[in-house]
Amino acid sequence: MKTDVEELTPTRVKLTVEVPFDELKPNLDKAYKEISQQVRIKGFRPGKVPAPLIDKYVGRGAVLQEAVNDALPELYGRAVEETEIFVLGQPDVEVTELDDGNQFAFTAEVDIRPKFEVPDYDGLEVVVDDAEVTDEQVEETVGNLRERFASLTTAERPVEEGDFATVDLVARIDGEEVEDASTSGYSYEVGSGSTIEGLDEALTGLSAGEEKTFTSTLAGGEHAGEEAEITVTVQSVKVKNLPDLDDEFAQLASEFDTLDELRGDVRTRLGRQVRLQQLSDARDKALEALLEKVDIPLPDKVVEEEVGRRNQQLDQQLQMAGLTRADYLKDEEKTEEEFEAEVADAARLAVKGGFVLDQLAVQEELGVENEELSEYVVSQAMQMGVQPQQLAEYLTQNNQLPAIVSEVLRSKALNLVVEHVTVKDESGNEIDVDAVQRELNGETGETVTVEEDAAETGDAAETAEAPAAEETSAQEAPAAAEAAAEEAPADKTDDEEKKDA
Template sequence: MKTDVEELTPTRVKLTVEVPFDELKPNLDRAYKEISKQVRIKGFRPGKVPAPLIDQYVGRGAVLQEAVNDALPELYGRAVEETEIFVLGQPDVEITTLDDGKELAFTAEVDVRPKFEVPDYDDLEVTVEEAAVTDEEIEETLNTLRERFGSLTAADRPAQEGDFVSIDLAAAIDGEAVEDASTTGYSYEVGSGSSVEGLDDALAGMSAGESTTFTSTLVGGERAGEQAEITVTVQSVKVKNLPEADDEFAQLASEFDTIEELRADLRTRLGRNKRMQQIGQARDKALEALLGRVDIPLPDKVVEDEIQRRNEQLEQQLQWSGLTRDAYLANEDKTAEEFDAEIAEAARQAVKGGFLLDQLALDEELGVENEELSEYVVTQAMQMGVQPQQLAQHLTDSGQIPALVSEVLRSKALNLLVEHVKITDEAGNELDLEAIQRELNGETAEAAEAGTETAEEAAETAEATEAAEAEDKAADKAEEAKDKPES
């Protein structure tokens, strides 16, 4: 087999492959056997029809077509392997010569990973946010916790910002009711801005039993984006009472005896969160800085696929939240053109970053061991809340193991890059990310026992586990508090 490579663009090549006809003999034999099972010729059982009769009744051309279709995937794979190109996506294949008994020739145009050199990164410098925790942040977090233990009591007065109202909503366009934009007994926080525009203004000053009508744009349903007359009726007005931030509340909401112990724990948790954010920012900014030093041509099809993937992901999220795309854009205060431009730019940067990390991994001869794949699956499974065996089976069945290997390789390449970057916070303090990772790792007994996790993976797992446990405890105690009879 002979293969020539023609570079059409820096990201697309054309393979011209010539195959001696005798290499197709195994494929021809399989083609005759397969067709023999399908034809019915008197005097011969299925699968036992001789080749000359198949040629006579079915035609040699059909046999050749079956044989070529069977041979092409393997022949294309061999051509790619021999030319040592890194292909992206599926090829456009065209049979150029099929000379029975002599030769098969075909071309295959396919996108390839562009060739470029990774720029020097030893002198890169990035700045991340400080990890200092302020008293205001502690109080804000404490107030959020108090909100979870708050109770609603009826207010014998008009609604104000921050009140919770039970309302009925009805919408009409040109006098015709819009059924999917109407609801009853809807609990809403006045001033939250989480519903149709104009609702907060309409509710301010309304008392239980009162109704009013205003004009707004529908954000959901079949007629989203259209102007409608919306009638709101207030059924009740309630005010939220928060528990005092004292020792009694600390004992109710946590495992601590005093409010100062609870505040100290919140400071520790917030500090951990900020240190984790520093690690994430350092990784993102290091890659961004290196990307700024190199120009990488990008295959249009690969970028288009990434744009489509991001749009599909957004559509799924919108479906789960019950929002339309128009409503989402309205909430984000962006036009469709602006949003599409942002998605396209993010997709280009993601593709470019992937190419850069792939090349860095090749240059540094990084590899992935089975143990590293297992660790990655375990970490992902913990974050997703599923069993590692279940996730591993899903990845195997769906053919995602190569993508998983690529993801782990890119992560290792990014870790290597960050090790060579000077990182300072906004106050000018130089940071040692390895020391931060060891510190976070050291705070987790599970991570220390594991030993095989990277410090970053252990910290991420610990953070997710710790946050989930804290939230579960707070939720359980909040439920217990609500179940207690009022005195």
């Protein structure tokens, strides 16, 4: 087999492959066998029809086409391996010659990773925020915990801001009720502004049994973006009562006997979070610093696919929250053009980062052990709330393990960069990343990697009562792992249900 490579652009090549016809013999034999199983010719059992009769009744051309289709994937793979190019995506293949008994030739145009060398990264310096925990942060966290233990008591008075009102909501457009924007027995915190625009104003001053109608724009559902008449009826008015901030509260809300002990534990946990954030920032900024030293072309198609993936993820998240793209842009105070430009920039940066880390893994001859692969799958499964075995089976059945291997390799390559980078906080203190990592691991008795710091975003005080649920960044986790997690549907909260209104 002869293969020539023509560089169309720095990120796209054209392979011209010439194959001696003899190399197609196994594929031709297979094609005759399969067609023999399908045709029905009098006097011959299925699978026993001779090749000359297949040529006569089916046609030699059909056999050749079957053989070529069977041979192309392997021949293309051999051509890629022989030319030592790193292909991206699926090729555009064209059969250019099929001379029966003599020669077979085809071309394949495909995007490739640009050829480059990762420059020396010793001496890079990055700056991260100080690992400071303020008294205000401690008190805010304790206050959030206190809110969780608040009680509600019925108030025989009109609704005021901060009250919890149990209400019925009915939305109508042109006199017709909009079912997916109506509900009953909905508990709403007045003044939170978390549902329908104008609801806070309508409720204030109403007493139990009273109602009020106002006009608002529906945020979700079939009639999202349309104006509707909303009638709100108050069933009851309740006042939130916070427990006293004392030792008794500490015993109620945690494993500690005194409020001072609880505050101390909150400070420790917040300190852990900020140090994890330092490590995460160090990784991000180390990669940014390395990327600034590399100038490479990027395949347009690969960038476009990354842009599409990011937009699809955002749309799925907004749909689950009952919101629209317009709602999101309004909250972010961005125009559609500004948002599209940001997504395109982020996509280009992500693609470039992947290329650089892939090349670094090659240069440093990094590999992935089975134990590392298992640890990664377990970590992803825990963050997504699925069983490790379930995720492993999904990845295997859907041929996603190569993508996971690539993800682990990139993480190892980035770890290597961080090891060679000088990390300082804003106060000028140098941070020993390895020492901080060991310290954090020692506190928990288990290995915590800096990639997992996104899981530490909940209120620190919540862990005094029970382990906090971990979160996963959709952008960081492999799409295959996300698909596995989707098999376990989550329950809707009252707030999520009402965002349809």
